[in-house]
Amino acid sequence: MLYIDCPYCGSRGHEEFTYIGDATKKRPDSAEKSDSAWFDYVYLRDNPRGPHLELWHHSLGCREVVKVLRNTLTHEILGAGRPGDEIAMPDAETER
Amino acid sequence: MAEYSVFSLVRNALTGHKNWQRAWRDPEPKPSYDVVIVGGGGHGLATAFYLAKVHGIRNVAVLEKGWLGGGNTGRNTTIVRSNYMLDDNSHFYEKSLQLWEQLSHELNFNVMFSQRGVLNLAHSDGQMDRFARRGNSMRLNGVDAELLDRNQVKKMVPHLDFSEEARFPIYGGLLQPRGGTARHDAVAWGLARGADRLGVDIIQNCEVTGFKRSGNRIEAVETSRGTIGCGKIGFAVAGNTGYLASRLGLKLPIESHVLQAFVSEPLKPFFDHVVTFGAEHFYLSQSDKGGLVFGGDLDMYNSYAQRGNLPTIDHVMRAGLAMVPSISRLRLLRHWGGVMDMSMDGSPIIGKSPIDNLYLNCGWCYGGFKATPGSGWVFAHTIAEDAPHPLNAGLRLDRFERGHLIDEEATGAVPGKH
Numbered sequence: 001m002l003y004i005d006c007p008y009c010g011s012r013g014h015e016e017f018t019y020i021g022d023a024t025k026k027r028p029d030s031a032e033k034s035d036s037a038w039f040d041y042v043y044l045r046d047n048p049r050g051p052h053l054e055l056w057h058h059s060l061g062c063r064e065v066v067k068v069l070r071n072t073l074t075h076e077i078l079g080a081g082r083p084g085d086e087i088a089m090p091d092a093e094t095e096r
Numbered sequence: 097m098a099e100y101s102v103f104s105l106v107r108n109a110l111t112g113h114k115n116w117q118r119a120w121r122d123p124e125p126k127p128s129y130d131v132v133i134v135g136g137g138g139h140g141l142a143t144a145f146y147l148a149k150v151h152g153i154r155n156v157a158v159l160e161k162g163w164l165g166g167g168n169t170g171r172n173t174t175i176v177r178s179n180y181m182l183d184d185n186s187h188f189y190e191k192s193l194q195l196w197e198q199l200s201h202e203l204n205f206n207v208m209f210s211q212r213g214v215l216n217l218a219h220s221d222g223q224m225d226r227f228a229r230r231g232n233s234m235r236l237n238g239v240d241a242e243l244l245d246r247n248q249v250k251k252m253v254p255h256l257d258f259s260e261e262a263r264f265p266i267y268g269g270l271l272q273p274r275g276g277t278a279r280h281d282a283v284a285w286g287l288a289r290g291a292d293r294l295g296v297d298i299i300q301n302c303e304v305t306g307f308k309r310s311g312n313r314i315e316a317v318e319t320s321r322g323t324i325g326c327g328k329i330g331f332a333v334a335g336n337t338g339y340l341a342s343r344l345g346l347k348l349p350i351e352s353h354v355l356q357a358f359v360s361e362p363l364k365p366f367f368d369h370v371v372t373f374g375a376e377h378f379y380l381s382q383s384d385k386g387g388l389v390f391g392g393d394l395d396m397y398n399s400y401a402q403r404g405n406l407p408t409i410d411h412v413m414r415a416g417l418a419m420v421p422s423i424s425r426l427r428l429l430r431h432w433g434g435v436m437d438m439s440m441d442g443s444p445i446i447g448k449s450p451i452d453n454l455y456l457n458c459g460w461c462y463g464g465f466k467a468t469p470g471s472g473w474v475f476a477h478t479i480a481e482d483a484p485h486p487l488n489a490g491l492r493l494d495r496f497e498r499g500h501l502i503d504e505e506a507t508g509a510v511p512g513k514h
Contacts (some may be wrong), residue, residue: 001399001405001407002405008215013407014397014407015407016407019396019397019512021351021398021510022351022398035192035497036497039496039497040347042440042509043349043440043496043497043509044347044348044349045338045347045348045349045351045354046342046351047338047339047341047342047350047351047398049336049338049339049342049352049400051340052398054397054398069396071296072352072398072399072400072401072428073400073401075401075405076400076403
């Protein structure tokens with residue numbers, strides 16, 4: 001089990017959450033006309049091996065969206081907060 | 097190296113099995129090769145085999161960071177099928193299935209290909225309609241498919257839950273009789289031996305750590321066993337494509353996820369086909385050793401870890417019990433995880449990359465094993481001719497940008513849903 005420190009509920013098992021995905025993707029402005037900006041947003045991912053900023057929906061808890069920093073190689077959870085929070089990346093000794 | 101035959105078996109039996117030769121060499125890497133394939137799984141080995149056999153390109157190295165078949169080739173549930181609906185997938189996977197049908201003979205190595213039939217269960221009228229549509233598409237594309245009603249399924253697989261209490265009553269199913277299973281380790285070993293006999297260098301314990309670039313080309317790969325020059329380079333590294341691409345500054349429409357698989361303690365033969373549950377993600381077959389082999393959903397979060405988590409195991413077991421209640425007291429012998437390169441439309445990517453001499457073979461999602469020979473066949477063609485084979489023309493990388501997705505499940509750009 002992964003334990004995610006929900007900023008509203010405290011530490012909860014990950015089976016209460018629904019994974020949303022990469023938290024670094026920003027939806028382009030709706031006036032954005034270039035196909036490449038939308039292509040990048042919809043399809044391309046950094047897919048890092050190491051720390052990964054991601055969004056989880058606390059669907060069986062407070063139903064808020066939580067931002068989590070998690071290592072994709074070890075599954076270690078390095079931090080969690082609200083979607084607007086800045087979560088500090090660890091020093092880059094782990095692989096990108 | 098000698099051909100395997102009944103005579104070589106008898107001769108070696110009479111001499112106490114002391115004279116068997118190794119199945120492939122263990123060469124030191126040369127300073128450079130015409131083609132370097134990164135990844136010594138089924139796909140990389142099949143690519144090298146067909147490069148040498150069909151295209152006459154024999155100055156080829158396959159670089160493997162661990163041991164042959166230690167990645168997803170040895171971590172799948174060994175299922176082979178070609179029951180796809182969309183044209184780009186259908187023709188490609190059917191070619192692959194045809195290659196499977198002659199693979200043991202072609203390799204002089206028994207890959208234990210067993211065409212025991214793959215049955216997808218339906219649990220509603222809507223699902224039956226959908227299967228009828230897929231079956232018709234398959235038949236129009238020359239692929240075998242049979243729509244079975246409830247009684248036909250019951251006759252074929254009596255162990256399923258046909259009781260009144262079944263949470264998901266079985267309405268029928270879609271059968272591909274030519275589908276089945278193969279022995280996955282034998283596939284890696286047979287292809288390695290076949291490629292080696294044609295002159296391909298298979299280099300194990302050789303991890304690619306970086307690249308030497310010159311303009312828009314890759315001149316050489318840096319590895320744990322030194323720098324190796326390359327004329328052309330192909331990636332066949334499944335879940336680690338994202339990592340290698342990041343080393344080259346490439347962003348791909350891929351997320352890496354972990355998928356778990358399981359095998360039970362061995363039983364006497366009782367489950368004769370490959371059966372997939374239509375109400376949940378679950379599939380079951382029985383190996384020749386007697387263990388029930390099964391798998392389910394992804395763990396659903398990005399992962400490079402090759403190991404999964406308990407809630408998913410619980411979920412898979414529940415699905416299994418709903419489909420085959422009689423396995424309730426069976427014990428699990430082993431379980432493991434593999435890293436899937438989940439593409440954004442659920443279909444693979446085989447083709448050229450934005451770098452001139454780099455070719456990509458990735459995005460296999462749940463289903464790379466069945467594609468092993470077909471993947472090697474078209475990837476070898478793509479590398480040799482610097483242009484895709486007609487069978488992978490639609491599987492190109494730029495299909496996402498052009499909007500020509502091959503989304504078999506129609507679930508959109510959410511990797512976990514495929």
